[in-house]
Amino acid sequence: MATTPVSFDDLPEPVRAAVEARTGSIRNLLITDRAHRVDWGWATRGAAWLDAGYWAVWLIAAGGHLPGEAEAWEERIPAWRSEPADGVEVFAEANARIWEEIAEADPDPWTDRMVAAAQRWRDFRKGRS
Structure with missing residues (x-):
């Protein structure tokens, strides 16, 4: 699978804040006003544009972006285009x-934000077709 490098500085702040660290037992960190360990246990192989697709939900849930704003960041990724x-x-x-x-099985405020973000992005995509 071919990838195209993207400058770290060109990524949106919430994505830049997601820093992958491969030292010790800490695999991923989310740096905001403090550091959080992030479980990226769903990592898998797939189309190159999928990462940008996941960003949409994260940008909406954690970054406060509207779906169209999240997709504007995705447009900067060659595979997404x-x-x-x-x-x-x-x-x-x-x-x-x-x-x-996931929310049905294990409800909490964070999961609720992810559900709402995923639903907003899905509804935005449906409205474009």
């Missing part, structure tokens, strides 16, 4: 459903 629109809509729907399922 070549994504199939119907594939993104299916991905957005699946992402909303998985967060709904």
Whole structure:
């Protein structure tokens, strides 16, 4: 799978704040006003544009972006610009459903924010078709 480098400085602040550290037992850190360990246990192989798709939900949930603003950041990623629109809509729907399922099994305020963000992005994508 080919990747295209993107300057770290060109990424949105919430994404720049997600720093992957490969030292000791800490795998990922989220740096805001303090450091948080982030579990990226869902890492998997897939289309290059999927990472940018996940960013949409994170930018909406944690960064306070509107779905269109989140997608404007995604447009800066070459793989995103070549994504199939119907594939993104299916991905957005699946992402909303998985967060709904997670929230049903283990509700908490953070999960609720992720559900709301995933639903907002899914609804935004549906409105574009």
